[in-house]
Amino acid sequence: MWENKVNIYNVFELRAKTTCYFGVGALSKIKDIAEESKKKGINKTIVITDEVAYNITGAKAAVEEAFKSAGIEWVVFTDITPNPTVEQIDAATDLGKSFGAQMVLGIGGGSPIDSAKSVAILLEYTDKNATELYEQKFIPEKAKPIIAINTTHGTGTEVDRFAVASIVEKGYKPAIAYDCIYPTYAIDDPALMKTLPYNQTKFTAIDAINHVTEAATTLAASPYSILLAKETIRLITRYLPQALAHPDDLVARYYLLYASSIAGISFDNGLLHFTHALEHPLSALKPDLAHGLGLAMLLPAVVKAIYPAMPEVLAEIYEPIVPGLKGIPGEAEKIAVGIEKWMFGLGITEKLEDAGFTENDIPKLVELALTTPSLDLLLSQAPIKATSETIEKIYRESLKPLA
Numbered sequence: 001m002w003e004n005k006v007n008i009y010n011v012f013e014l015r016a017k018t019t020c021y022f023g024v025g026a027l028s029k030i031k032d033i034a035e036e037s038k039k040k041g042i043n044k045t046i047v048i049t050d051e052v053a054y055n056i057t058g059a060k061a062a063v064e065e066a067f068k069s070a071g072i073e074w075v076v077f078t079d080i081t082p083n084p085t086v087e088q089i090d091a092a093t094d095l096g097k098s099f100g101a102q103m104v105l106g107i108g109g110g111s112p113i114d115s116a117k118s119v120a121i122l123l124e125y126t127d128k129n130a131t132e133l134y135e136q137k138f139i140p141e142k143a144k145p146i147i148a149i150n151t152t153h154g155t156g157t158e159v160d161r162f163a164v165a166s167i168v169e170k171g172y173k174p175a176i177a178y179d180c181i182y183p184t185y186a187i188d189d190p191a192l193m194k195t196l197p198y199n200q201t202k203f204t205a206i207d208a209i210n211h212v213t214e215a216a217t218t219l220a221a222s223p224y225s226i227l228l229a230k231e232t233i234r235l236i237t238r239y240l241p242q243a244l245a246h247p248d249d250l251v252a253r254y255y256l257l258y259a260s261s262i263a264g265i266s267f268d269n270g271l272l273h274f275t276h277a278l279e280h281p282l283s284a285l286k287p288d289l290a291h292g293l294g295l296a297m298l299l300p301a302v303v304k305a306i307y308p309a310m311p312e313v314l315a316e317i318y319e320p321i322v323p324g325l326k327g328i329p330g331e332a333e334k335i336a337v338g339i340e341k342w343m344f345g346l347g348i349t350e351k352l353e354d355a356g357f358t359e360n361d362i363p364k365l366v367e368l369a370l371t372t373p374s375l376d377l378l379l380s381q382a383p384i385k386a387t388s389e390t391i392e393k394i395y396r397e398s399l400k401p402l403a
Contacts, residue, residue, distance in 0.1 A: 008190070008254045016265050017182040018148075018159045022258070024250055026189040027062045033147060033185045034070035037103060042145065046101035047076045048092055048116040053108035053151045054078060057192045063105070063149070075099045083173065083287045084111045085166050086130035093122040093130070105147045106183075109204065110155035110291070113148045114163035117181040120144040134165050134174045135373050141180060148183040151192045153257040154204025154292055156211060156264015158186035166284050171364075173284035174374040175276075188261055190253035198244060202346055203292025205240045205256055208232055208263040210295040213303065215263075215270030216317055217310040218381040225270030228262045230317045235259040237320035240346065273382035274302045277375045278394060281368035282355070289355055296348045297355070301397035304336035305390060309383040337403045344401075352399045362395045 011023035021029040037045075045067065047054070054060050054076065067074050077092040096104065096119055104123070106116025118130055120143035128138055148158035157163070161182050166173045196204070212229030215221065235255045243252035279294040307314055308329035315325035315335070322338030325331050343349075357365075369375055369391050379386035 008251055016159050016268070017161070017179070018184065018186050020159050020186040020188055020261065022188040022261065024190050024254065026187050027059065027149070027192065029185075029187055030062050030149065031066040031069060034066040034072055037145070037147075038070040038072055042102045043072060044100050045072055045074045045103045045105055046092070046096040046099060046119065047074055047105045047107060048080060048119055049076065049078055049107040049112045050080045051078050053112060056195050057151045059107050059149050059151065059192060063107070074105075075101070080108070080112045080115050081287070082111050082290065083166050083283045084115045085168055086134060089115050089118045089122070089130035089165055092119050096123050097126065101144065103145045103147065105149065107149045107151065109150070109152035110157045110164070113150065113155070113157045113183075114165065116148065117143070117146055117157075117163040117183075118165060118176075120146045120181060121178070130165060131167055134167060134172070134176060136174075136176070140178055143178075143180040146181060146183040148186040149192070150186060150188050150257075152196060152200065152204045153193055153253065153260040154207035156208065156260055156267070158183060158188060158264070159261055160264045160268035162268070164280070166287065168284070168287070171281065171284050171368050172372045173280035174372055175280070175378070176374065188257050190250050190257050193253040193257060194248050194250075196247070198247070199290070200292075201243055201247070201256075202240070202348055203290045203296065204260065205236050205292075206296045206299070206343070206348065207292040208260040209236055210275045210299060211263040211267040211272070212317065213299065213314075214272040214275055215267035216313050217306055217383050218271045218273050219383065220381055221270045221313070225266045226313055226317065228266035232259045232263045232266065233317050234320050244346070271381045272378050274306065274379070274386065274391075274394065275299055277378040277386075278302070278365070278369050278391060280372060280375060281365045282352070282357070284368065284372070285361075285364075286355060293348070293350060294355075296343055297351050298394065298398050299343075300336040300340040300402050301394045303339055304332045304397070304402070305394055306383050307332035307335055333402075340402050349401075351401055352395070357399065359396070359399070362392055365395050366391050
């Protein structure tokens with residue numbers, strides 16, 4: 001395979017809207033980023049992270065050394081949880097305001113980096129709060145410069161314009177997407193992934209698979225988003241088992257991280273639809289539910305629903321997982337069961353009932369999918385009409401295993 005010919009220690013620039021330094025050792029580029037930021041007049045930075053991402057991955061020492069060397073002061077906010085809330089974002093923003101932060105550095109997976117993007121907006125719009133931002137009460141056109149140091153291989157948020165937060169009191173988990181929150185620089189260093197826990201290694205990879213499944217089948221899909229989807233699924237299928245068996249394998253981490261990044265670029269171009277729109281209500285109601293696990297629970301039923309509309313695309317991109325599909329509408333059940341069987345083989349066997357959801361929860365979930373701010377945009381991009389009946393059927397078929 002050609003992957004064996006790539007020098008994973010060659011740090012290259014993955015250029016999209018964001019300049020992403022990618023490869024083993026890319027963390028060292030934080031020194032160059034800090035020096036460049038200082039030249040632009042940035043003297044103070046707020047770091048948005050969590051305790052594990054900051055202290056366990058090895059990011060802390062490199063970041064603090066780089067800032068000291070460049071003469072940049074910093075303050076650290078670590079109270080970011082999985083499925084971050086608007087209250088956490090407001091608290092981080094208050095710290096950034098009082099400190100006089102001119103730049104925001106997010107360190108971690110989707111939760112800290114998405115929160116960093118949100119804080120970067122609110123440091124410019126000082127009369128607004130995170131609830132107003134996520135309820136789309138205003139449309140931001142500017143944000144403080146954002147740097148992202150990614151520590152998981154799933155979200156792709158380090159190279160895209162999306163961010164997500166929960167408004168717990170309303171059961172909302174909206175998404176935002178603005179050009180002003182593309183990170184200026186991102187760092188994707190596979191060495192930071194070696195400490196990623198076993199389950200998170202699985203769930204983040206499934207997140208990336210969902211990104212491309214949707215991006216390849218939206219109304220906005222293009223040859224570019226489909227090409228990236230095909231490569232993402234091929235790489236994850238090949239390297240996820242290796243990373244699970246050997247967490248320190250940098251080649252496996254490298255290609256899972258690359259798959260995650262190109263998946264982020266894929267849905268930055270092709271957008272998303274059902275799986276993410278229907279997962280957000282799940283983790284809004286149950287914040288302890290890992291986003292990637294929620295997506296895994298829904299994926300087979302979503303693919304089953306959309307396959308008759310997009311059989312050629314789905315048959316091709318899912319060839320590594322469900323080989324031999326002909327790309328005809330009648331294979332919907334076959335591909336859905338095949339995807340579920342593949343995930344079960346990885347030990348991802350939970351369905352909605354295992355997370356505590358019942359038939360009685362479905363009406364509320366459907367309501368949230370249809371009323372949460374921003375999710376209507378995702379649903380409008382689905383390849384089939386996103387009726388309440390279709391959404392209800394996907395939730396119902398996700399309660400238990402298909403097979």
